[in-house]
Amino acid sequence: MVDGSPYPAHADPRSLRVKLFGPGFLAGSRPAERGSYVQVDEETSARTLVLRTMWGANKYAIPAMLLMIGHFAGEALVPVIMGVAIDRAVLTQDGGQLALWLVVLVADFALLSFTWRFGERMAIYALHVIEHQYRMRVTDRMLDPAGTDGPARLPGTALSIATSDVSRLALAVFLVVFPVGEMFAVVVAGVILLWISWPLGIAVLVGAPVMFWLLDRAGAPLRARTAKQQELIGAAAGTAADLVAGFRILKGLGADRPATIRYRRASRQARNSAIAAMRSEGAYVALLQTVSSLFVVAVGLAAGTMAVTGEMGLGALITVVGLTQFMMGPLNAISTNFGAVWNGAVPSAERVLSVLQSGPGSHSGDVDVADGPLVIEGLPDPTGRQSALSIPPRGVTVVSTDQATTRRLTTALSRDAVIDGVRIRIGDTDHATLDEHAGRRIVRVVPHTPHLFEGSVLENIESAPGAGDDRVSRAVFAAACDDVAQVLTDGLDSPVGEAGRMLSGGQRQRVGLARALAAESTFLVLTDPTTAVDSMTEARVVDRVKRARADGATIVFTHSPAWAAVADTVIRLDPMTETALETIR
Numbered sequence: 001m002v003d004g005s006p007y008p009a010h011a012d013p014r015s016l017r018v019k020l021f022g023p024g025f026l027a028g029s030r031p032a033e034r035g036s037y038v039q040v041d042e043e044t045s046a047r048t049l050v051l052r053t054m055w056g057a058n059k060y061a062i063p064a065m066l067l068m069i070g071h072f073a074g075e076a077l078v079p080v081i082m083g084v085a086i087d088r089a090v091l092t093q094d095g096g097q098l099a100l101w102l103v104v105l106v107a108d109f110a111l112l113s114f115t116w117r118f119g120e121r122m123a124i125y126a127l128h129v130i131e132h133q134y135r136m137r138v139t140d141r142m143l144d145p146a147g148t149d150g151p152a153r154l155p156g157t158a159l160s161i162a163t164s165d166v167s168r169l170a171l172a173v174f175l176v177v178f179p180v181g182e183m184f185a186v187v188v189a190g191v192i193l194l195w196i197s198w199p200l201g202i203a204v205l206v207g208a209p210v211m212f213w214l215l216d217r218a219g220a221p222l223r224a225r226t227a228k229q230q231e232l233i234g235a236a237a238g239t240a241a242d243l244v245a246g247f248r249i250l251k252g253l254g255a256d257r258p259a260t261i262r263y264r265r266a267s268r269q270a271r272n273s274a275i276a277a278m279r280s281e282g283a284y285v286a287l288l289q290t291v292s293s294l295f296v297v298a299v300g301l302a303a304g305t306m307a308v309t310g311e312m313g314l315g316a317l318i319t320v321v322g323l324t325q326f327m328m329g330p331l332n333a334i335s336t337n338f339g340a341v342w343n344g345a346v347p348s349a350e351r352v353l354s355v356l357q358s359g360p361g362s363h364s365g366d367v368d369v370a371d372g373p374l375v376i377e378g379l380p381d382p383t384g385r386q387s388a389l390s391i392p393p394r395g396v397t398v399v400s401t402d403q404a405t406t407r408r409l410t411t412a413l414s415r416d417a418v419i420d421g422v423r424i425r426i427g428d429t430d431h432a433t434l435d436e437h438a439g440r441r442i443v444r445v446v447p448h449t450p451h452l453f454e455g456s457v458l459e460n461i462e463s464a465p466g467a468g469d470d471r472v473s474r475a476v477f478a479a480a481c482d483d484v485a486q487v488l489t490d491g492l493d494s495p496v497g498e499a500g501r502m503l504s505g506g507q508r509q510r511v512g513l514a515r516a517l518a519a520e521s522t523f524l525v526l527t528d529p530t531t532a533v534d535s536m537t538e539a540r541v542v543d544r545v546k547r548a549r550a551d552g553a554t555i556v557f558t559h560s561p562a563w564a565a566v567a568d569t570v571i572r573l574d575p576m577t578e579t580a581l582e583t584i585r
Contacts, residue, residue, distance in 0.1 A: 037133055040356045046349040050342065053130060053172040053349075060126035061176050067119030068181030072330060074112045076188040081105050083319030123177040131170035138162045138355050161351050168348035171341050179338040182330035193299075196319065197306060200299055207295065365433035370442050372427020374523050374553065376409070393522060395568030396546050396554045405573055406527060406557040413525055414445035426522075441465070444521035448528050450512030452500030457484065457511055458492040460500075466520035478548035479514035480533075480541050505532040510541070517548055525555045530562070538562050 038056040040049065055061070085101035088094065139162050194201025376389040391397045399409075412424060415432065424431035426442055434442060452460050461472055461481070476482055476492070484507045488494035500508040509532045516524060530538040542562045545554065556563050564570050 037137065038130070040137075040353070042357060044353065044357070046346050046353060049349040049353060050169065050172045050345045053134075053169055053345070054176045056133070057126035057129045057173055060122045060129065061173055064119045064122035064126060064177045065180050067115040067122065068177050069184045071112055071115035071119060072181045072185030073188050074108050074115065076185050076192065077108055078105070079319050080192055081108060086318055119177070119181075123174060126177075127170055127173045130173050131166060134166045134170060134352060135162055138166060138352060141355050141358070158355075161355060165348035165351045168344045169352055172345040175338060175341055175345075185330045192319070197303070200302060200306075203299060203302070365430075366435050367429060367433045368435050368438040370426035370429035370431075370434060370438070372429075374443065374555070375425050376412075376422060377425070378422040389571065389573075391523070391553060391555055392569070393553050394551070396549070396556065396563070396566060397569040397571065398560075398563050398567040399555060399557050399571045399573060400559055400564070401557070401573035410445050410447075410525060410527060410557065413443055415439060441520050442522045443525065444516065444519055444523070445525040446512065446516040446527070446529070448531075450508075450515065452496050452503075452508060452511060454496070454498050456490075456493045456495055457481065457488070457503075460496060460511055461492075461514045461518055464515045464519035467515075467518040471518045472514075474548055475514040475517035478517050478541070478544040479510045480537055480544065481510050481514045483537070484510055506534075506537070509533065513541070513545075517545065521552065523553045523555060524549065525557070527557045528560070529556065529558075530560065535562070542566050 038049070038052045044052075081101060081104055085098065085105070089098035089101055142158055142162070190201050192201075371393075373393055374391040376391075378388075399406075401409075412422060413431075426434075431439070431443065453463070458472075461467070461475060464471075464475075467475075476485075481492070484503075485491040485494075494502075496503050496508075496511065500511065503511065509529065513526070513529050516526070516529075530541055533541065538560070539562050542560075543566065546566050556567070558564075
């Protein structure tokens, strides 16, 4: 801080930079910026998305592009200045002209330094803005409570899309900065050559674009191969990440050796795919650079021939040779900055679009209120007729059936799938017509293994929708998380680690149960919520949950005698017909 100023020391308002550009100009003190999102709709293709990404941060990319144009134009002027200096100062031995053109050359190099430094900084800032936008959009879409349709993704594969693919796609921002500046340099060089010798100028201005168009057509097979290899890399990386995540469990089951073999296989596949992808990319860049180098050599040879025949003076020859050597840099850089970046961005855009264009995993309506018992209609009975399962909106209902039926019914209750012929309603309201928020608030389905995010125990519980201080306190007590807090170093403020790995199985289960109890829900659906705790703790949890949920309905899919003992209703479903064979109490 400076004299009580709200700006950090490096952003002293008295400094010239802050007065000119404002505080935090391209500095780390500037807050995170998302900007306006790149448009993505159902018709957006991978190529279209890359093109939109290129212009997605114009606030920074366009100034960066102009600065880069100035930089490369200044570089193209270096051999021109030297050629003029030779003609007007060296050959004529004029000291005044020599001093003048040395000053011009120094000014040109000062321009080169300024435009490159600030142009690159703005380009990188634009890249990070776009990358942050895409990463937030991809992760927000993946974490949407409604889920995503299409084939399920391994967590590692999802991570690969949100990191590696997003980074490759964001690099497309550079395509409006560096290649544009480099192409402008080629145009400037062509115009200068046109002034010196019109055949050389036409060869550069016409030949260069035609050459790169032909090379882009020739690179299509390489782009397809790169896309396939990137897909293999993502899949292999996802498999490896998931094996590592579950290695402790596999170790406990004695399955660590097969898991190690599988991990090595996945790692080898990722390595081979990465090498193949880099080989394809290297071949494409090598092709572009070879052709561009041959093109530049041909221009240089033509200029040399003209000098030998007397059609070109010494200063003009030096200018042409300097421009020829200079053009090799931009032309080869275009090969790398455009060809490689574009070929990497397009397949990554396809994978990013597979997330952003995906529909919801569960479908909902627009009704926001429902009241009455939970009724599951369409369950067949032994006579072939349709029967209904009615669960009251108060009390504990235990449903005892096999795992497959439990999975089907909980999936239907969470609206992740539809069971043919089965209809679920709350009172007279069809469950499918509830909107997303109301559907989860009225019927909240908690998986058997709830996922904990990295943070403290209390932060995980407080993340429940509608959780207030009172609800959190009651939920902590009901799930016996007070016992968990007593054995942890920092109590409820203790970190749970990634996916709760710093907790035992029973502790994770109770934290997940507490989070479910802290959320607002009319019908709370649990699946074997106390299988990882001892019998005394289970009895305590069962009694407390019953009292905590006295004003709502708790549906528990379990065979546990402890839950059956306190249940207001016990329903036994025949796993073959899904029919209630026996209803107790």
